[in-house]
Amino acid sequence: MVSMIYTQNYLSLTREALLKELRQVLSSNRYEHVLRVEAKALELAQSYGVDEEKASIAALLHDYAKELELGKMFIYAQKYWPEERLESAGEAIWHGPAAAYLTREKFGCKDPEILQAIACHTTGWFHMTPLVQVIYVADYVEDGRSFPGVDKARKLAFEDLTLAVRFKMIESLRHVISRGVYVYPLSLEIYNNWVTRHSTRSVAKK
Amino acid sequence: MVSMIYTQNYLSLTREALLKELRQVLSSNRYEHVLRVEAKALELAQSYGVDEEKASIAALLHDYAKELELGKMFIYAQKYWPEERLESAGEAIWHGPAAAYLTREKFGCKDPEILQAIACHTTGWFHMTPLVQVIYVADYVEDGRSFPGVDKARKLAFEDLTLAVRFKMIESLRHVISRGVYVYPLSLEIYNNWVTRHSTRSVAKK
Numbered sequence: 001m002v003s004m005i006y007t008q009n010y011l012s013l014t015r016e017a018l019l020k021e022l023r024q025v026l027s028s029n030r031y032e033h034v035l036r037v038e039a040k041a042l043e044l045a046q047s048y049g050v051d052e053e054k055a056s057i058a059a060l061l062h063d064y065a066k067e068l069e070l071g072k073m074f075i076y077a078q079k080y081w082p083e084e085r086l087e088s089a090g091e092a093i094w095h096g097p098a099a100a101y102l103t104r105e106k107f108g109c110k111d112p113e114i115l116q117a118i119a120c121h122t123t124g125w126f127h128m129t130p131l132v133q134v135i136y137v138a139d140y141v142e143d144g145r146s147f148p149g150v151d152k153a154r155k156l157a158f159e160d161l162t163l164a165v166r167f168k169m170i171e172s173l174r175h176v177i178s179r180g181v182y183v184y185p186l187s188l189e190i191y192n193n194w195v196t197r198h199s200t201r202s203v204a205k206k
Numbered sequence: 207m208v209s210m211i212y213t214q215n216y217l218s219l220t221r222e223a224l225l226k227e228l229r230q231v232l233s234s235n236r237y238e239h240v241l242r243v244e245a246k247a248l249e250l251a252q253s254y255g256v257d258e259e260k261a262s263i264a265a266l267l268h269d270y271a272k273e274l275e276l277g278k279m280f281i282y283a284q285k286y287w288p289e290e291r292l293e294s295a296g297e298a299i300w301h302g303p304a305a306a307y308l309t310r311e312k313f314g315c316k317d318p319e320i321l322q323a324i325a326c327h328t329t330g331w332f333h334m335t336p337l338v339q340v341i342y343v344a345d346y347v348e349d350g351r352s353f354p355g356v357d358k359a360r361k362l363a364f365e366d367l368t369l370a371v372r373f374k375m376i377e378s379l380r381h382v383i384s385r386g387v388y389v390y391p392l393s394l395e396i397y398n399n400w401v402t403r404h405s406t407r408s409v410a411k412k
């Protein structure tokens with residue numbers, strides 16, 4: 001059980017008030033998922049020397065917009081990423097930037113790294129700080145996840161965070177394509193950027 | 207054994223002269239592959255009422271540029287697709303348009319459908335005529351191919367050409383992404399266009 005006192009440097013709420021808010025907004029399954037992502041994010045944060053309060057906040061809020069009406073989700077996402085043409089994307093893409101928008105506007109969070117970690121927890125991003133990587137990976141390997149390769153991903157997460165990000169990026173895109181559905185071009189741009197900068201060879205050299 | 211007299215409406219060479227040229231330019235393995243693609247393309251052409259001479263020409267020339275020096279391959283490809291920025295692509299993308307360029311400039315072929323079938327036999331294209339689909343699929347399921355799913359692809363090829371194209375498009379992209387290497391964005395654009403226009407549901411309704 002996580003217990004943590006927020007400094008309120010980042011958020012206008014205590015952790016307890018935030019949990020109460022989440023219980024009101026999210027289904028119980030999603031609420032449990034969010035707590036597991038927080039637990040995993042804190043383990044990873046300790047392991048990689050990342051700020052734990054920031055990891056807790058980003059983890060707890062990453063799926064905050066996931067159960068919104070789709071139209072609202074789209075509008076908030078577009079407000080957060082006005083430079084993107086999000087019409088052709090769907091809720092899988094929208095719910096991240098929508099949650100970042102609400103975290104900023106509703107809970108007064110001004111920390112760009114927390115907001116970024118929330119916004120791109122599904123898509124990843126071109127450059128990802130350790131905190132952003134921690135949230136991206138924690139969401140993928142939290143203890144409730146089960147998919148072929150999850151053990152490998154969990155092991156990688158603690159061995160090499162960058163390789164774990166790369167692993168999720170490849171597997172997520174592969175999964176979408178296996179289903180034969182539309183891929184939002186930003187996802188491919190991020191994938192291309194990531195796999196060319198972090199080839200297994202260059203990662204192995206580290 | 208295929209025997210066919212070309213009308214010379216499409217090419218300045220007889221089929222025999224073309225085979226002789228191919229034997230000089232291609233390794234024996236690739237020459238055999240090209241003959242198998244022709245055989246499969248002719249089977250498919252008969253099955254779908256596609257012009258067999260055009261299918262033969264496009265099949266025989268589809269890999270004509272594959273063993274060129276890379277710099278030449280790139281230059282010819284860029285001349286054929288001047289609107290594309292092919293620098294970031296590689297030989298997998300270049301060898302199709304490069305072969306189309308040589309088919310037009312060296313062998314005097316002016317038939318846009320043959321040239322298109324050659325140019326996009328790897329990438330596919332947004333709109334593909336039956337001939338273009340036949341070459342795209344024949345290259346995937348010729349009798350020498352062996353990969354997981356090849357039996358399904360072979361069956362589909364004769365049941366529903368459009369579904370077979372979709373199958374190759376999904377599996378090819380999935381394969382590239384599994385390897386964690388750069389994907390040329392045009393490939394994703396074509397994939398997105400194809401899977402949204404030809405969902406399994408709309409194909410099943412035909």
